[in-house]
Amino acid sequence: MADQLYLWPEDQQGDRLTWSWSKDRRLKDCLRRYYLHHYVSRGGASAGAQPLTREAYLLKNLRNRHMWVGEVVHEMIELGLGALRRGEQASPAALVERGTRRMRAQYAESLQGVYRERPLHACGLMEHEYREEVPKEEWKRQRDRMERCVRAFFELELVAKLEGSPPWRWLALENLTSFDLDGATVLVKPDLAWRDHDDTVVLVDWKTGKARPDDEERQLAVYGLFARRSWVGGGGGLRGVVAHLDDGGVSETNLDDMALARAEASIRSSLATMRALHPEAAGPELRLDRFPVTADAGFCVHCAFKRLCDR
Numbered sequence: 001m002a003d004q005l006y007l008w009p010e011d012q013q014g015d016r017l018t019w020s021w022s023k024d025r026r027l028k029d030c031l032r033r034y035y036l037h038h039y040v041s042r043g044g045a046s047a048g049a050q051p052l053t054r055e056a057y058l059l060k061n062l063r064n065r066h067m068w069v070g071e072v073v074h075e076m077i078e079l080g081l082g083a084l085r086r087g088e089q090a091s092p093a094a095l096v097e098r099g100t101r102r103m104r105a106q107y108a109e110s111l112q113g114v115y116r117e118r119p120l121h122a123c124g125l126m127e128h129e130y131r132e133e134v135p136k137e138e139w140k141r142q143r144d145r146m147e148r149c150v151r152a153f154f155e156l157e158l159v160a161k162l163e164g165s166p167p168w169r170w171l172a173l174e175n176l177t178s179f180d181l182d183g184a185t186v187l188v189k190p191d192l193a194w195r196d197h198d199d200t201v202v203l204v205d206w207k208t209g210k211a212r213p214d215d216e217e218r219q220l221a222v223y224g225l226f227a228r229r230s231w232v233g234g235g236g237g238l239r240g241v242v243a244h245l246d247d248g249g250v251s252e253t254n255l256d257d258m259a260l261a262r263a264e265a266s267i268r269s270s271l272a273t274m275r276a277l278h279p280e281a282a283g284p285e286l287r288l289d290r291f292p293v294t295a296d297a298g299f300c301v302h303c304a305f306k307r308l309c310d311r
């Protein structure tokens with residue numbers, strides 16, 4: 001792929017720039033990955049897509065087994081919280097059972113390569129795409145991790161607080177929403193937002209991987225920017241909670257004006273970099289050498305694009 005010149009399609013030029021936490025992570029972790037994910041894969045779902053575009057699109061929709069567990073855990077918690085919001089019971093045992101069935105079905109689907117025909121709708125695991133040898137015990141460990149995380153969530157103190165809460169206290173549950181910043185659309189998707197008894201807006205994020213306190217605080221502060229625009233009146237409080245489900249740790253952070261100002265400044269700086277790389281500024285000829293590979297090979301281990309990136 002090294003010599004290929006990618007031309008940004010004319011009908012996509014002038015698109016509004018979007019920013020999200022995950023897009024910013026790609027930008028910072030590896031410019032090559034950012035390029036393959038956000039530019040080369042564009043249009044890869046259409047029947048007439050070029051082979052390179054199609055391949056990039058397919059790869060960007062893969063996940064590794066660790067991310068996969070995180071997705072299933074999020075899905076099961078969302079189902080459980082949905083039941084609580086409707087005033088019903090949430091049964092962790094039933095959710096674990098459902099999550100296990102889901103993982104079995106998705107594993108089989110991935111093994112059969114269904115995702116090659118339907119990349120967006122079928123589960124595709126990197127381990128299958130790259131024919132990695134993963135022992136059965138490791139897959140079993142991942143299933144067990146899913147169970148541990150789902151059960152840990154429903155033991156959190158906040159779940160007891162949410163039980164029986166009136167609907168108006170629930171502000172968001174895995175809702176994708178956005179706000180405008182400097183002419184760009186900032187996309188946010190808090191796991192959960194609710195209004196506590198003292199009127200404080202609480203933003204909750206749950207994690208199934210390793211704790212990264214700085215990142216987590218910044219991510220909650222980005223959600224806080226949306227919350228302040230939408231739910232927090234003058235002087236109202238805003239708090240962030242991160243639950244680490246794999247080890248049961250919970251951390252709280254006060255999302256004050258300073259934390260939010262830092263988050264806004266960091267989005268602005270990230271948007272400036274994105275704009276400089278975007279076709280409107282850089283021109284429709286997106287040359288690969290403008291998007292170098294990362295110097296930190298650690299990012300490559302779990303990167304779905306390794307086949308395309310020429311590292």
Ligand code: SF4
Pocket residue numbers: 030031032033293294299300301303304305306309310311
């Ligand atoms: S394999 Fe490594 S260098 Fe290549 S795109 Fe992925 S993270 Fe970047």
